[in-house]
Amino acid sequence: MENRRENVVLFPFMAQGHIIPFFALAQKIEKHGYSITYVNTPLNIKKLQRSLLPGSSINLVEIPFNSTEHGLPPGAENSDSLPHNLLFSLLQATMSFKIPFKKLLFDIIQEQGGVKPVCVIVDFFFGWTADIAHEFGIFHSIFSANGGFGMACFYSMWLNLPHKNIDGGFGKEDSTVLYSIIEEEKLKSHSLYCPDVFSRECAEFLLPDFPEAGKHHVTQLSPSLKMAGKNNPLTEYHRKNLPTWANSDAILLNTVEELDKLGLMYFRRKLGIPVYAIGPALLSENVRSSRAGKEATISPDKCIEWLDKKEVKSVLYICFGSMNTISASHMMQLAKSLDASGINFIWVVRPPIGFDINAKFVADKWLPDGFLGRIQDQERGLIIDTWAPQVEILSHKSVAAFLSHCGWNSVLESLTSGVPLISWPVGAEQFHNAKFLVEEVGVCVEMARGTSFEVSQEDIIEKIEFFMGGSEKSKEIKRKSCEVEEIMKNAIRDIEIYRGSSVKAMEEFFRAALLMKDGTKNTN
Incomplete structure (x- = not known):
């Protein structure tokens, strides 16, 4: 694609699981020669500043937001800082962005001497922005950081x-x-x-x-x-918001065409507008090190040093994402199972359900007596509270499997490293992602569903040992995981003799946006 410095506006919802993929998308778009206006609330923008490289064409722009005006605590601008009972209040509060967002687009056009942005790309919660973009004659797209199948469900x-x-x-x-x-x-x-x-x-x-x-x-x-x-506010919200996707000019999904045909087919059939698979959009190494505003509690070097001492495919990595956790009883059972199994593991822990997920993890309270001492003495377990360098861990040769909540960011990071998964979804579209990975892709086995059941120590050990053993079924899943890794990498490969499907999709997307900008709306 020719080197253009025309502008693209990005606007994600205020949650790390949305902000980070949008930043990865910004990096991807930047490579195509565009400048980016990345919009978010003041505190989120402040945290993102450390992720910018010198000379970056990503411009971070604040949209006004006062959390206390919406019944939220002072400074509550990200779902990561809120208890679950206030998440819907944050979602509702985004409706207050309508007037400021319209003014923001007007100001951008004025600053550019009357030149409109090439396109506006927004979060799937922000379908209402299509009407505003079209008032200015700007191409509008929804970007879902999720996979096609899970998001379709x-x-x-x-x-x-x-x-x-x-x-x-x-x-x-x-x-x-x-x-x-x-x-x-x-x-x-x-x-x-x-x-x-x-x-x-x-x-x-x-x-x-x-x-x-x-x-x-x-x-x-x-x-x-x-x-x-009928009287559920979230139901009413989704039933009002989701149909607005059809008002967009295109949909972008953080997935791969060859892997996710069913989900892509659904949206193309349902919405009747172009749907582009442009994934995997993952953060570059320099941004991962800063975690787009999140503080690391353990350095990648320390993790790698620990992993280097382990045999190939001998470590289980466990993480339920930045916004999820399990019950205290499940946490205790999982710890007992890890203790009894004798396997090597890295476990990212957070306070269990019913406690502040952002609070300090109290091992003596939520893990078995003597558990930490035993695994440290045996040098077979690494406990990390809050954030861990996940990509670096998953890409290490000693990691055999990933026990995951199946949030799509984590799924992409696992698949691009060729690491099979053990699913334990707890919320949102994670259950659908797990179903997709088990039934459609064949790179996952199911551990549990949600948090409202009792899981036995025997069942947990059986699933863990499955990937540490050499059964024909486990070998088949590992083989498929390696195949999927190649599919993911090929999709974003861009060399003289080969251009991947996601590279082509991104170029097709911008051709459509430029046609509209030039006054000829794409009718594909």
């Missing part, structure tokens, strides 16, 4: 609520949805039965507009979806 479930016996729980019977109703007594025999989710819900169901995704079970629903219904 998320999109369909919130619009249709197919796990309810009635149409979306709103009182109208819907005979078009295919259900397999299982009696509660029969359901109890299910290995992942959770008594709190069974009421008048369907135990198994298909998505009415995405049957290709196969059957889903109520145990594969996030806590938010289990509570969805």
Whole structure:
């Protein structure tokens, strides 16, 4: 692509799981010769400053936000700093950005002498920005940092609520949805039965507009979806926001065409607009070291030094992401299982459910007596509280598997390193990602679903030892993981004799945006 210094505006939601992929996207776009206006609230912008390289064409711009005006604590500008019961308040507060965002676009155009940005790329929570962008005649795109399959399931479930016996729980019977109703007594025999989710819900169901995704079970629903219904504010929010995606000129997904065909097919069919797979968009090494505003609690060098002492494929890496944790009882069972198994592991720990996830982790309170001392004496365990250099860990030859919540950023980092996963989803679209990895890609085995069940020490040890052993099934999963690693790397390869699918998709996206900027809107 020719070297242009035209401007692209990026605007993510205020959460690390959104801010970081958007910053990775900014780096990717910058390589194509564009300047970037990266928009966020003042405190998030301040934290991002350390991630900029000298001479970067990424310009960090503040959009005004006062958290206390929305019933939030002072300085609460990122979901990472909030308890779960206030996350929806932060989401609702973003509706106050409408006027400031319109003014921001106006100011950008004025500063550029009347020249409009090439495009505006926003978070999937910000579908309302399409109308504002189009007022200025600017190409508009949604960027979802999620995978196609997981996001398609998320999109369909919130619009249709197919796990309810009635149409979306709103009182109208819907005979078009295919259900397999299982009696509660029969359901109890299910290995992942959770008594709190069974009421008048369907135990198994298909998505009415995405049957290709196969059957889903109520145990594969996030806590938010289990509570969805007519008078639920989050349900109303999603049912208002998600249809606005169709007002965009394009959708960008942080995935790979060759890997995620079903999810991409769903959105192309559902929305009727171009959908581009441009992933994996991952942070460059210099930004990872600063963690886009997050403080590292252990240096990459120390992790590598520890891993270098271990045999090839002998270490289990465990992390549930920056915003997730498990119950105190699950944490205790997992620790006991690691103790009994005798394997090497790195475990990123955070306070369990019911405690402030950002508080100091108290090992004596949440781990078995003597656990830390034993693993330190045996030099087979590394406990890290808060953040760890995940990419560096996953890319090390000693790591055999990743026990993960299956947040998409973590999935991408694992797949691009050829590391198979053990799934333990706890919220959002993580359950759908886990289903995709197990059933469609074949690079994952399931450990657990959510936090409302009892998991046995025997089950945990069995799943852990699966990847440490040499069974034919484990060998097959490891082989597929290596194949997927090549698919991921090939998608972003850009050399004289080969240009990957994600490279081509990004170029097609900008051709469409430039056509609209030049007055000829893309009609593909």
